[in-house]
């Protein structure tokens with residue numbers, strides 16, 4: 001295992017293999033509501049009630065309205081200092097993977113490139129029944145009307161996000177597992193750590209010998225595997241750990 005007595009800022013500068021997993025908390029300071037925090041409900045519904053194939057089969061218009069609410073809100077949001085620090089960390093690290101559960105696209109806007117989106121992307125749309133698309137992002141904007149959206153041939157379209165009960169995109173999950181097993185340092189940031197299989201990646205990393213770092217104002221089920229714990233917001237901690245003028249960047 002990497003030496004946990006080395007100050008984390010130095011260890012992050014010297015490590016060659018770093019993996020990072022983020023959840024809704026990293027975007028909280030950009031104004032994106034977390035799922036389980038205040039503001040995560042839409043018209044009294046929990047995401048688990050709407051983000052499912054069954055809910056879409058029952059009432060596609062309602063589910064699209066929920067996603068349009070999220071698109072309208074998130075279209076106004078910009079990356080924060082936490083997203084930016086992770087993009088810097090990527091630029092100065094040889095072997096790096098950012099694994100996000102977020103669908104908001106803010107990491108890409110901050111400049112992250114070597115990343116996988118385990119739960120898809122809010123700005124992509126695909127025909128119902130097609131495979132997850134990955135890649136191209138559609139306009140960051142509210143949806144056209146009427147809802148539910150349909151293709152030219154009348155087929156129902158769906159958001160390209162992973163719903164509860166659906167498989168995660170296979171390539172993304174494989175890459176995430178590999179990165180967790182080989183990382184010297186694994187950062188787990190702003191996730192409640194209760195949605196699998198994303199949550200188990202920090203445990204995999206710890207078992208494989210990574211120095212696990214949790215950044216979250218609240219304790220989580222993953223806190224027990226973390227060697228370093230920061231009970232602060234991501235936007236406050238990350239710029240300290242990855243300062244803008246860090247020398248390895250050039």
Ligand code: OAD
Pocket residue numbers: 022023024025026028029034035036037047048051101102119162163164189190191192193194195215216217218220232233234235
């Ligand atoms: P949650 O809403 O479950 O958890 C957000 C976490 O972020 C909580 O642990 C907060 O304490 C923490 N947090 C809040 N503000 C923070 C800040 N400023 N800095 C750092 N941490 C902060 O969101 P996720 O764990 O991302 O899945 O949720 C996992 C998945 O469940 C989501 O991807 C989504 C959801 O239902 C799907 O849609 C498939």
